[in-house]
Amino acid sequence: MVAHASVCLRQLSNGERSQEVRFNRLLGNDRVTVERLIEGWSEQTAPASAGRHVLAIQDTSEINFATTAERRRGLGEIGKGSGRGLLVHAMVAVDADSGSCLGLVAGRIWTRPGRVTVPHAERALSDKESERWVSTGEQARTVLAAAARVTIVGDRESDFYAFWVTLPRPNLDLIGRVMHDRCVADGRLLSAAGKRFAWAGTRRVELPARAPNRPARSAEVIVRFGPVALRRPKGPHHRHLPESVALTLVEVVEPSPPENTAPLHWRLLTTHTVDDAAAAWRIVDWYRQRWTIEQLFRLMKKQGLRLEDSQIETAERLLKLAAIATKAAAVTLQLRQARDGTRVEPASTAFTADEAVVLDALDAEYHGKTALQKNPHPPRSLAWAAWIIARLGGWDGYPSSKPPGPITFSHGLERFRTIAEGWLLRDKHVPPRNVCMP
Incomplete structure (x- = not known):
């Protein structure tokens, strides 16, 4: 896949029918499982991480395949529309100092069997898709055991209470972007708590392009930081968790955005100690390394392997193909990073x-x-x-x-x-x- 920049079995086979049949048999073999393929993601990552401070960046990408009412291919619903496909949740290891991609760590690939009728708030974490943020983090502890330090980085979807209280360990920290304006221990909202902190410095940051209507740009931002203690949410599924968890809030704001441009505003929570402005900016820089996993997903899709163009007929085989394609995209990303030396x-x-x-x-x-x-x-x-x-x-x-x-x-x-x-x-x-x- 890396060599051909494609997941098309016919292209990978160089026109040899026998080779195409072999690839199909591999994907159809019951002994070749998605779980085992994902285990293989980290075989080279584990030794590469030894002695480093590793940013373990995780995120989820929707893989949308073409279907019709008569040809669902066994795929469940994704997104907010009528799309059908699967979901790839991956964690990539990045050297905190150099930004080099060290490879894949762990993850999960699945397709939804149907709609869930029980409300989200009434389900235990083990019955929610969001559980993957915790279980993948737990796998990282094993895979990255030889690292000097590990910082798990997540985006807004990882902002739930169990994530903050169950994963941290000595030499394992968290950074995540806030989604919910939740309560802190003194009864205030997190946003109100942040307003008590003084602005600590100004800096210009470069923002990569995110979509055709969001081109790359440079932003002048200010930062403030301080300690907060999140209060445990109400409900029976949280009673076994600690009543509060101590974290640090790092808030980044763009006071004067360009005309017709939404201002940058990040609220980041972290288990790292932040004592001064330099440490706060370091948290911001580590969070910005999330762009690496965005590049990984782009290489899987239209800007690389074009996984969503695959015509393989069954969800079972598409799941395995996606597991192999994720690894291939990671290798391609590493070669691109190495190009300039x-x-x-x-x-x-x-x-x-x-x-x-x-x-x-x-x-x-x-x-x-x-x-x-x-x-x-x-x-x-x-x-x-x-x-x-x-x-x-x-x-x-x-x-x-x-x-x-x-x-x-x-x-x-x-x-x-x-x-x-x-x-x-x-x-x-x-x-x-x-x-x-x-």
Whole structure:
């Protein structure tokens, strides 16, 4: 998928019918489960996270497939309209200092069996889809056990009381954006509590484009912060939880937005200690790294693999395809980040040990006589590997040339997979065919 930038089985098979059949059989095999595929997401992420401060960023994306009343494909409803599809909840590991994507951590993929008739407030957390924010965070504790520190980052949907009180541990913190203007321990609302804090500083932040009607822009914002204690919500499903939880509120406001533009206003809650303006801005910067998971989902959809275009007929197989596509999108994202060489990550974050041996041999082949023709990146780094893949895809390697793009990487990876397959078979003995002598 990474090589072809597609999930279309026919394209992945290079027109070979037998290979397409093999891919279909893989997706249809009962022993190939979505859960096991998701477990495989983190095989390279766990060692890559060792000794780092890792931002474990999670979010959910709706995957909308074309259906008709006669062809539902076993898919449940998504969104607010009549769309049918599945949901991908993923957690991606990002180095807090460099912003490098270290790979996938955990997640869940599902399709809704039908509408729930019991009101949301009357259901226990275990009976709600929002439970995934907690269970995925719990998986992160195991996968990222070797990390020096883990900060789980969530958007507005993760703002529920159980999330704040059940996940924190020593060396495991939370950052999330506020959705509900909930009560704090002294009886006030959270918004009123924030107004008591003094403004602590001004800074300009760059906001990426979010939609055709929300282009990228620069915003001048101010920040304030202070301690708050959330009060436990009423209701039988919360009685087993602590009566309150101590957090820090970091509020970011854009006082003078451009004309006809909604002002930026973030209320962020965190378990991190915030003692000064520098620490508050650090929380803001870590939250802004959420853009990484937005890029992951974009690479899965129209700007990459085009998962929603798949014509596979059954929800069961589409769920498995989505699990594989999520991993492929993460590898593509890592290669794009490594392209400029400013982030020195090991090649092992995207390539296996056997593939690294093949990269060594290819690096020697492309090693030119002049400095401009040599791989400028540290050996066995991800940037070093990306340089080799780009050369395989037709890039000339000169610093003055235009940086390699997705198509170049796609062509290079396609060639690399073919070369790697042949390399790994080189030592295998193939017995000669029986020959009848006259």
